[in-house]
Amino acid sequence: MKKNYSIIKLNKIKPLHQFVVLTIPDEIRFELIRLGISEGDNLVCVAKIPFGPVVIQKDLQEIAIGAKFASLIEVSQE
Amino acid sequence: MQGNLKKEIKVALVGNPNVGKSVIFNHLTGIYADVSNYPGTTIEIANAPIQFNQDDKFQQDSQKYIFNLIDTPGVYGISSFNDEEIATRDYILDVDIIINVVSAISLSRDLFLTKQLTDIGKPLIMVLNLIDEAKFRKVEINIDELSRAIGIKIIPAIAVTGFGMASLKQEIINAPELKDQSNIHPGRISPEINALIEPFLDFTLSRGEALLIAEADKNIAEKYNFRLSDNALELREKIYKIRRKEVDALCRECVSKSGFSKRVFLGKILLNPLWGSICSALILYLFLYKFLGNFVAGTVVDFFETNFFNNIYEPFVRNIVSNFFPIYYENLSNLIFTDPKAALGTFLAGDYGVLTLTVTYLYGLLLPLVLGFYLGLAILEDSGYLPRLAVLADGLLTRLGMNGRAIIPLILGGGCVTMAVVTTRLLNNKKEKLIAMSLLGLAIPCSAQLGVIQGLLTNIEGIRPWLIWGLTLIMIFGFVGIALNKLVPGDCGHFISDIPPMRFPRLKNLLKKTFVRTKVFMDEATGAFFIAAGVVAFFQVAGLLDKIIIFFEPLITKVLLLPKEVGLSFILGMIRRDFGAFGLLKIPLTPSQIVTSCLVLTLFVPCIATLAVMIKERNLKSAISIWLASWILAFGFGAIFARFVGYFLV
Numbered sequence: 001m002k003k004n005y006s007i008i009k010l011n012k013i014k015p016l017h018q019f020v021v022l023t024i025p026d027e028i029r030f031e032l033i034r035l036g037i038s039e040g041d042n043l044v045c046v047a048k049i050p051f052g053p054v055v056i057q058k059d060l061q062e063i064a065i066g067a068k069f070a071s072l073i074e075v076s077q078e
Numbered sequence: 079m080q081g082n083l084k085k086e087i088k089v090a091l092v093g094n095p096n097v098g099k100s101v102i103f104n105h106l107t108g109i110y111a112d113v114s115n116y117p118g119t120t121i122e123i124a125n126a127p128i129q130f131n132q133d134d135k136f137q138q139d140s141q142k143y144i145f146n147l148i149d150t151p152g153v154y155g156i157s158s159f160n161d162e163e164i165a166t167r168d169y170i171l172d173v174d175i176i177i178n179v180v181s182a183i184s185l186s187r188d189l190f191l192t193k194q195l196t197d198i199g200k201p202l203i204m205v206l207n208l209i210d211e212a213k214f215r216k217v218e219i220n221i222d223e224l225s226r227a228i229g230i231k232i233i234p235a236i237a238v239t240g241f242g243m244a245s246l247k248q249e250i251i252n253a254p255e256l257k258d259q260s261n262i263h264p265g266r267i268s269p270e271i272n273a274l275i276e277p278f279l280d281f282t283l284s285r286g287e288a289l290l291i292a293e294a295d296k297n298i299a300e301k302y303n304f305r306l307s308d309n310a311l312e313l314r315e316k317i318y319k320i321r322r323k324e325v326d327a328l329c330r331e332c333v334s335k336s337g338f339s340k341r342v343f344l345g346k347i348l349l350n351p352l353w354g355s356i357c358s359a360l361i362l363y364l365f366l367y368k369f370l371g372n373f374v375a376g377t378v379v380d381f382f383e384t385n386f387f388n389n390i391y392e393p394f395v396r397n398i399v400s401n402f403f404p405i406y407y408e409n410l411s412n413l414i415f416t417d418p419k420a421a422l423g424t425f426l427a428g429d430y431g432v433l434t435l436t437v438t439y440l441y442g443l444l445l446p447l448v449l450g451f452y453l454g455l456a457i458l459e460d461s462g463y464l465p466r467l468a469v470l471a472d473g474l475l476t477r478l479g480m481n482g483r484a485i486i487p488l489i490l491g492g493g494c495v496t497m498a499v500v501t502t503r504l505l506n507n508k509k510e511k512l513i514a515m516s517l518l519g520l521a522i523p524c525s526a527q528l529g530v531i532q533g534l535l536t537n538i539e540g541i542r543p544w545l546i547w548g549l550t551l552i553m554i555f556g557f558v559g560i561a562l563n564k565l566v567p568g569d570c571g572h573f574i575s576d577i578p579p580m581r582f583p584r585l586k587n588l589l590k591k592t593f594v595r596t597k598v599f600m601d602e603a604t605g606a607f608f609i610a611a612g613v614v615a616f617f618q619v620a621g622l623l624d625k626i627i628i629f630f631e632p633l634i635t636k637v638l639l640l641p642k643e644v645g646l647s648f649i650l651g652m653i654r655r656d657f658g659a660f661g662l663l664k665i666p667l668t669p670s671q672i673v674t675s676c677l678v679l680t681l682f683v684p685c686i687a688t689l690a691v692m693i694k695e696r697n698l699k700s701a702i703s704i705w706l707a708s709w710i711l712a713f714g715f716g717a718i719f720a721r722f723v724g725y726f727l728v
Contacts, residue, residue, distance in 0.1 A: 026311075031574055033318045034154040036186045036325075047349035052473030053482065053573060055349055059329070060215060061184045062345075064469045066481060066573030 006077055010054055011070035013045045019075040028069050035063055084144040089128070089250060090169045092195065093179035094188050095152030096578045098207040098237040100124075101587075102179060103149040105243045110594055123165060124149040130247060145250055148173065155191055156198075157290065158297045161503070167295075171286050175201045175253055175262055177246070182212035182219055182234075183579060185333055189228075189325040196228060196265030197272075197321075198286035203249050203262055204232045205242065211579065217335045224332040229266035238584055270320050274313065278304075293317055345580040348466040358467060365454045366532055367544055374450035375533025383442035392427075392434045399427040411621035421619040430618055436611035439660050440604060447529030447656075448599050451493055452592045460583035460591075464489065465575060472573050478559025479513045479566060481506065481573040487514050491522035494599060495655075496688045498522070499695055506571025512700060513562045515692060519684040519704040520711060521555045525599070526656035531676045534662065538669045546726050547676055554681065554715055602687070603654070610653045614646075637713055638678060639720040640671050647675070648682055655685045669727050674720045681712035 013019055021041045024032055032038065036058050046062060047055040053064040065073070091099045104110050107126040128145040150169050151162035158164050170176060178195055180188040195202055204225075212219060225232040231249060235242025253262050271289070278288035281302055290298040294310040348354045396405060403423025406413060410428075414421040427434045458464055464486060472482030484505055491498035495518050502514045523531055535544045563570070617623040623646070630645035638644075643665045651658025659679055667675065683705050684692070692701035 028572065028574060030314065030318060031154070031159070033315075033322050034187075034190050035574070035576055036190070036322070038319065038322055046346060047351075047469075049349075049351050049354075049470060049473055052351075052476075053469050055469060055577065059184075059186050059333075060217065060335070060579075061187050062349075062577040064472070064482070064573065064575045064577060066472055066476070068476075069572050069574065 004078070007074060008077060009071050010056075010065065010073040010075050011048075011067055013048070013054060013075060013077065015045055015048050017077055018042065018044050019077040022074040022076055025069065025072040028065075032063075036061055037063065084142060087143050087145050087175065087253065088148065088173040089145050089175045089177060090148045090150055090173040091177050091179055092150050092166060092170060092191070093152060094154055094181065094184070094191060095576075097152065097179045097181040097184075097188065098205075098235075099149055099152065099179045101237040102177075102205060102207070102235075102243070102246070103147060105237065105240055106247065107147055110590065123151065123169075128247065128250065130251065143251075153191065154187070155194055157293060157295050164297065167290070170195070170198065170200070171284065173200070175203070175250065177203050177205060177250075179205045179207055179237075182206050182208045183215060183217060184576070185219070186325060186329045187576065189328055190321060192228065192265075193268065193321045193325055194289075196230065197267055197275075197289050199264045199267060199284075200286065201253065201262035202230050202265050203246070204228070204230055205235050205237075205246060206232050207235045207237050207242075209234045210236045210239075211581070215335070215579075217333060220332045224328065227266075227328055227331065230263055238587060268320065268324060271317055274317060345462070345466070345577070348463065348580075349469060349577075351470070354466065354470050358470060361458070361463070362548075365458075366528075366548075367536060367541070369454055370447070370450055370529050371532030371536035371544070374446055375529045376536065378446045378450070379443055379529075379533065382446060383438060387438040387442040392438060395431075395433050395437075396427045399423055399431075399433065405431075410618050411624060413619040413621075424619050425612075425615045428615065428618070430611060430615040432608055432611050432615055436607050439611075439657065440600070440607050443530070443660055444526045444603060444607070444656060445596070445600060447526040448493075448603075449592060449596050450529065451525035452595045452599075453588065455489070455493055456588045456591045456595075457583055458489075460581065460587060462578045462580040465577050468573075468575060469577065475559075476570055476573075477563065478517075478556065479563030479570045480510045480559075481571050483573065483575065484510060484514045487518060488522060491518045491524065492528055493525045493595070495519065495522055495524045495684055496691050499688060499691045502695065507568060509566050509568035510571055512566055512696065513559060515696065515700070516562060516704050516707070517555060517559060519688065519692065520558060520681055520708050521551055523659075523680045524655055524685075527651075527659040527679065530656070530659040530663065531680065534672050534676055538672060542727060543669060543673050546723065547673055547680075550677055550715075550719060551680060554711070558711070603656070606654050606687070607657060610650060610657045613653075614650065633713065637717045637720075638674060640675055641665060641667070644671075644675050647679065651679060651682050651685070653686055655679075655682075658682075670720070670724045673723050673727070674716060677719055678712050678716035681708065681715060683708040683712070 007022065021037065021039050021043065024039060041058060043056045043058050045054060046057045051067060053066050054070045055062055055064045091103055093099050103124060106128045108129050109124065109126045125146060125148050128147050148169050150166040153163045153166045156163060156167045156170060176195055178192050180192060192204060206221065221232050221234060233242050233245050233249060275288045275292040278291045279285065282288040282291065287298050291304060292313055294306055294314040296306065299306050348357055399405060400423065404420040405423040405427050406420050407429055410424060413424060426432060429435065468482035468485045471485045475482055475484050487498045487501045490501055498518050499515055502511045505511050505514055535547055614623065626649060627642055627645050631642045634640050634642050634645040647658045647661035650661055662675055689701050689705060692704060
């Protein structure tokens with residue numbers, strides 16, 4: 001069975017959807033690696049504030065990313 | 079003499095923000111460093127010797143050595159990304175032993191720093207804190223396996239209860255057993271990373287510095303006159319990715335989890351745009367209107383101020399003073415020249431007497447209000463609510479030229495604007511700091527002033543006056559923020575924040591925090607209150623008070639449509655905002671006048687102490703600009719408001 005994946009920006013992800021991180025812009029790359037997030041990670045979106053941050057979760061750790069940078073992170077979702 | 083000299087061993091507490099470093103510092107040294115459930119709290123770096131109990135083993139060693147403990151600011155890694163990191167990095171390079179505090183519920187995040195510390199190669203002990211939280215969340219950690227894999231001793235702990243602290247002390251005191259060589263292991267150095275830092279080991283003094291240069295740390299490279307090459311960042315990324323891979327592997331091997339808890343559910347509700355906003359509005363209402371306004375400023379203050387200070391204390395003092403000097407309550411002008419003895423009596427125990435009014439204000443009003451505010455704030459902090467509020471507010475604050483993190487200084491400003499101005503340091507850039515500082519100076523009332531305002535507003539029938547005051551303030555806040563965002567050049571910074579878990583606040587921590595902060599506040603306020611009251615009492619008997627009131631009369635009566643006596647509150651507010659607000663309580667006002675004066679007083683200039691901190695944190699020009707702008711905006715908005723508020727109150 002072949003699954004369909006679509007590539008979107010992180011700010012377009014819907015709450016409770018899973019996704020895989022594809023690219024992270026240079027400005028926040030190191031900060032996110034430290035917090036535990038890097039390209040290739042399989043994560044889940046726990047909340048999204050309209051015009052505001054996207055909150056994603058890895059293990060038990062929740063991390064909020066402001067709208068501006070969320071719109072620069074590429075992710076793929078099923 | 080020589081025999082009394084102790085050898086100093088420097089120990090640093092290092093860890094991610096909000097993992098319990100300050101609580102551990104408190105346990106080890108007996109000294110209280112401000113503890114909260116949000117990042118950026120450790121701004122002043124605490125430093126004190128570790129206290130060993132008489133019954134500790136190795137008592138002899140504690141006689142020979144002095145272990146100086148440093149509580150470093152929380153960081154996610156060490157480099158020169160921001161001021162906190164630079165401070166922490168320099169301490170790490172300098173100390174003899176590192177205690178790495180790690181949260182058991184966020185190992186995949188925290189171990190990144192741990193692995194960086196083992197690569198630095200200094201004696202290292204890990205405190206695995208919050209193991210009770212981990213258990214509650216059904217996270218299982220194989221501590222023996224983790225300890226073996228990293229190559230360091232791990233001490234499980236629940237810092238708030240003190241669990242694990244005795245073992246930690248024991249471990250620290252074991253350190254210098256082998257003469258000058260510590261017997262605490264530095265942990266396993268990653269072989270892959272070790273190969274990458276090899277070229278830098280030749281010209282640096284320590285492995286730590288070699289690692290930091292390999293990770294493209296500009297400051298350390300400059301120290302050795304080393305020019306970072308164009309692909310320096312690629313090497314950093316390579317090292318970071320190796321480390322991240324190692325950490326993820328460690329977590330897979332040593333951590334397992336199952337199930338969810340109610341608290342996780344609550345944490346998620348607060349991040350929901352709709353429910354989170356409803357909860358925030360409800361919390362604001364309960365905290366400001368019900369708790370601070372109705373209960374503290376109403377019931378509690380009434381009880382202390384009226385029943386004790388006005389009815390018992392003040393008559394008692396007046397009775398004593400009047401045995402020696404006459405006290406006058408009216409026709410005070412020129413009293414100092416006509417009857418110096420009565421002037422002194424009035425100065426001491428008259429309407430504005432330093433022994434009567436000042437003491438009543440300080441302990442009957444200020445103390446309960448400040449206690450109430452800090453208790454409420456402590457609950458909000460310790461529960462983990464504030465970082466969630468920061469997430470909710472980020473979208474709005476971005477439009478005002480800041481980011482979500484700015485919510486913390488803005489809320490702290492409700493305690494003491496002066497202190498909050500210092501915490502604007504945790505913002506990203508100059509633009510954000512300037513805007514936050516301006517809004518703090520303009521639109522945020524500080525605790526006692528806030529309390530008096532809440533008391534006055536809740537005293538009028540219904541919730542409408544409170545809502546009018548609150549909504550107008552939010553509108554002005556937004557208007558000024560948007561304008562500043564347009565006017566101040568630069569970009570607003572980015573917002574990336576990890577969200578600490580919701581916790582049930584511990585009573586002991588709440589009370590301790592409340593008392594320590596209240597004490598700091600009261601210590602500062604006491605002197606300022608006596609000076610302010612002394613000046614007013616002196617002006618009164620010297621006949622100057624009436625002249626000042628008359629001078630400001632047109633501005634107060636014509637522009638703001640308020641009785642001329644309110645002018646005195648504004649003048650006093652320039653010295654201390656709370657002292658000014660207290661003055662309002664003495665003046666009979668109509669509901670419209672109450673709401674107007676509450677609004678103008680909120681918007682009016684920051685106090686002298688805040689002004690001084692603004693000059694220190696930025697410069698004289700910004701501080702004076704904010705001060706002058708407050709005058710214009712307070713009276714400008716006040717004049718418009720005074721003419722329309724009546725329509726909304728009916």
